[in-house]
Amino acid sequence: MRFSGLRVLAEALTGHKGWAPLWRNPDPKPAYDYVIIGGGGHGLATAYYLARTFRQARISVLEKGWLGSGNVGRNTTIIRSNYLLPGNQPFYEFSMKLWEGLEQELNFNAMVSQRGVLNLCHSDAQRDAFRRRGNAMRMSGADAELLDVSAVRKMAPFLNFDNARFPIKGGLLQRRGGTARHDGVAWGYARGADMAGVDLIQNCEVTGFFIEKGRVRGVETSRGYISAGKVGVAVAGNTSRVMGMAGLRMPIESHALQAFVTEGLKPVIPGVITFGAGHFYISQSDKGGLVFGGDIEGYASYAQRGNLPVMEDVVEGGMALMPMLGRARLLRAWGGVVDMSMDGSPIIDRTPIEGLYLNGGWCYGGFKATPASGYAFAHLLANDSPHPTARAFRLDRFERGYMIDEKGAGAAPHLH
Numbered sequence: 001m002r003f004s005g006l007r008v009l010a011e012a013l014t015g016h017k018g019w020a021p022l023w024r025n026p027d028p029k030p031a032y033d034y035v036i037i038g039g040g041g042h043g044l045a046t047a048y049y050l051a052r053t054f055r056q057a058r059i060s061v062l063e064k065g066w067l068g069s070g071n072v073g074r075n076t077t078i079i080r081s082n083y084l085l086p087g088n089q090p091f092y093e094f095s096m097k098l099w100e101g102l103e104q105e106l107n108f109n110a111m112v113s114q115r116g117v118l119n120l121c122h123s124d125a126q127r128d129a130f131r132r133r134g135n136a137m138r139m140s141g142a143d144a145e146l147l148d149v150s151a152v153r154k155m156a157p158f159l160n161f162d163n164a165r166f167p168i169k170g171g172l173l174q175r176r177g178g179t180a181r182h183d184g185v186a187w188g189y190a191r192g193a194d195m196a197g198v199d200l201i202q203n204c205e206v207t208g209f210f211i212e213k214g215r216v217r218g219v220e221t222s223r224g225y226i227s228a229g230k231v232g233v234a235v236a237g238n239t240s241r242v243m244g245m246a247g248l249r250m251p252i253e254s255h256a257l258q259a260f261v262t263e264g265l266k267p268v269i270p271g272v273i274t275f276g277a278g279h280f281y282i283s284q285s286d287k288g289g290l291v292f293g294g295d296i297e298g299y300a301s302y303a304q305r306g307n308l309p310v311m312e313d314v315v316e317g318g319m320a321l322m323p324m325l326g327r328a329r330l331l332r333a334w335g336g337v338v339d340m341s342m343d344g345s346p347i348i349d350r351t352p353i354e355g356l357y358l359n360g361g362w363c364y365g366g367f368k369a370t371p372a373s374g375y376a377f378a379h380l381l382a383n384d385s386p387h388p389t390a391r392a393f394r395l396d397r398f399e400r401g402y403m404i405d406e407k408g409a410g411a412a413p414h415l416h
């Protein structure tokens with residue numbers, strides 16, 4: 001079933017009786033060539049590109065809950081490619097280019113909206129750092145503009161420019177950045193993968209691996225044993241748990257990260273705005289809610305919920321930046337479990353166990369990476385060689401000292 005304007009019109013006139021489910025609901029088969037663990041954005045995108053682009057068959061995605069029940073359906077929907085380091089920037093720009101053609105590729109409305117991402121700076125030193133980042137972005141083909149205060153004022157007059165502690169001195173703008181409907185992305189990839197023959201198996205938790213002579217042969221699941229040629233793990237906040245079942249200890253800590261949305265308001269915020277002197281960022285959804293977030297919880301946890309002190313801290317950041325926020329009523333708050341790597345950058349690599357591959361360590365920022373991560377992981381699974389833009393995301397970089405420490409914060413997960 002293809003979606004089109006004509007189709008919507010025809011269905012509207014005939015009582016919407018012709019819509020089919022977006023994907024099948026198959027039972028697991030005893031064996032697959034590829035088993036992808038995790039039906040989030042990255043797992044679904046991986047299966048999609050494996051089948052469609054790399055022409056592989058006999059693929060399944062095993063999801064312990066329902067598709068999109070993890071971080072892909074819980075994030076604040078921001079997409080951007082405003083990175084500094086050579087290990088990161090080309091990968092995120094590749095992702096941005098995939099976002100730009102994604103809805104046509106998937107024939108699915110993922111509400112990709114390039115409304116701009118503005119990072120505010122509050123000191124001269126920060127402006128210098130942003131200039132350097134903007135230049136790095138332009139060198140990899142991304143767009144970046146350094147704005148002075150009057151340009152920021154024109155764009156977002158409601159900000160607290162003359163705050164004595166955090167005066168706004170300008171900003172780095174990426175106009176091609178923006179937002180996308182997060183669960184729509186999961187549904188689009190799920191539908192595309194299903195149409196390409198991938199079995200998407202929900203309520204199927206992986207509980208163990210069968211490893212023989214250093215090679216993975218299959219997975220134990222809540223729906224029985226499934227044998228596999230290759231196994232790709234893409235379970236985000238559960239990475240250390242699942243890899244622990246294979247006897248591997250990860251350079252990753254899991255923490256809860258919260259997000260917040262207010263009641264619907266008339267359009268007020270033009271794009272995504274981030275506070276440069278604290279951890280706070282905000283955008284406005286198409287329904288009108290102000291969507292915002294901030295820091296992770298200070299302790300490691302696998303719980304999909306946060307606590308009030310972080311909520312207070314986030315809202316304080318918001319009030320320092322845009323005092324009008326205090327007049328909006330908070331509608332909902334929720335949490336997800338983020339896989340914080342020790343240098344703040346991801347891992348897309350083989351593991352010491354033959355046939356077992358890892359995609360994880362996405363920290364707060366894996367949603368924007370979804371298309372490139374799926375593509376690069378599928379490339380690795382199909383060809384046993386890394387995608388050119390993801391070569392630096394090696395698991396052994398922590399042993400060898402080749403960190404990709406974008407923020408220069410060191411091995412402190414809460415600072416990335």
Ligand SMILES: Cc1cc2nc3c(=O)[nH]c(=O)nc-3n(C[C@H](O)[C@H](O)[C@H](O)COP(=O)(O)OP(=O)(O)OC[C@H]3O[C@@H](n4cnc5c(N)ncnc54)[C@H](O)[C@@H]3O)c2cc1C
Nearest residue numbers: 038040041042064070071072075076078206336366367368
């Ligand atoms: C509140 C919040 C805000 C965020 N905001 C942004 C943002 O604005 N921009 C951005 O780029 N990123 C953001 N992120 C990060 C981003 O959402 C994640 O990095 C990304 O979604 C992770 O990849 P995923 O979609 O595959 O993860 P998930 O959707 O979490 O997928 C992993 C899946 O694995 C499944 N699973 C786990 N264990 C097992 C098992 N044993 N067996 C089978 N299945 C299993 C889980 O149920 C889950 O569905 C945010 C995250 C949170 C929590």
